[in-house]
Amino acid sequence: MRCNAIQFSQAGGPEQLQWVEIEVGEPGAGQVRVRHEAVGLNYIDVYHRTGLYPMPLPAGLGMEGAGVVDAVGEGVTHLKVGDRVAYASNPPGAYAEARVMPAMNVCVLPDTISFETGAAMMLKGLTAQYLLKKTLPVEGLQAGDFVLFHAAAGGVGLIACQWAKHLGLQLIGTAGSDEKCALAKAHGASHVINYRTDDFVARVKDITGGKGVKVVYDSVGKDTFTGSLDCLRPFGLLASFGNASGPVDPIAPGMLGPKGSVYLTRQTVFTHISSREATQAMANDLFDVVGSGAVNIRIDQRYALKNAAQAHTDLEARNTTGSTIFTL
């Protein structure tokens, strides 16, 4: 079967993304073929395209999508032809009308959740899930605790704002404009800081009465890393999980002592979803909060898949909020 897909043969800018025809084969053992109805855009797609996370080329792109299973390989027991599904998964290749992929991370989508919402929420929502529920400080997180979440008006950010509120946490959100700050507040952030105009470290100290927060969730990377460490209370946890402003410079572990014996971790969702059971348990948790309305998946941008380059340009220019999807 042949279909159209985005591929790139050289790392670089959005102009490297080409709309090409590809051959989609039959699924092998442990694989399924999915016909996409919608595909998700994630910042990791930019890291793949630029070569920050190198891949053998030429390659496809994209790690999140939703659609219908149209062929099932040997040994796959949790899916059948005709199932409505959604996924966050390796390897990249979601920017395609159809694909063959490992079945392990592909989950049946509840009837109440649309394909578009599925494509907008799996990678970002499973990330918010493990950050807020599994990436915990040594003292745990209790209702009323302060956490700091950077880029709070983005795709992962708006999900995290709502989920943190649902858990009773006081999430202090940073964002790059007053409009984005207002959006994060409307989605459950207890306090917001425009980190382009305000000193976020000083503001966090003010908000927390000088104590600092138990956890900082930092996906901005280079520009915020040092300030994030300074926002922690003693024994606090810096959960680094991205590099939208560039990779963090190397650090000496000795610096963590004077900051209050703080902890540092660098997390990736793919460690958390490395088994079928773990994937399904996390997805069920996400389906519950989306199904109950505690977390609303906001799709603020839609592009035709063949215009993926424009979506990348807008994401990197910090011109997007919430989730972005590709339609087919």
Ligand SMILES: NC(=O)c1ccc[n+]([C@@H]2O[C@H](COP(=O)([O-])OP(=O)(O)OC[C@H]3O[C@@H](n4cnc5c(N)ncnc54)[C@H](OP(=O)(O)O)[C@@H]3O)[C@@H](O)[C@H]2O)c1
């Ligand atoms: N490790 C993991 O498991 C994992 C999983 C999913 C996502 N992530 C990371 O989480 C972050 C959010 O992902 P997302 O897909 O939801 O993207 P997103 O938050 O919708 O977009 C990235 C945001 O980062 C902020 N940003 C700050 N400095 C930036 C800069 N110099 N250039 C570009 N953006 C900058 C911008 O918001 P402001 O304008 O408000 O600053 C921008 O909108 C990304 O860093 C991603 O890599 C990590």
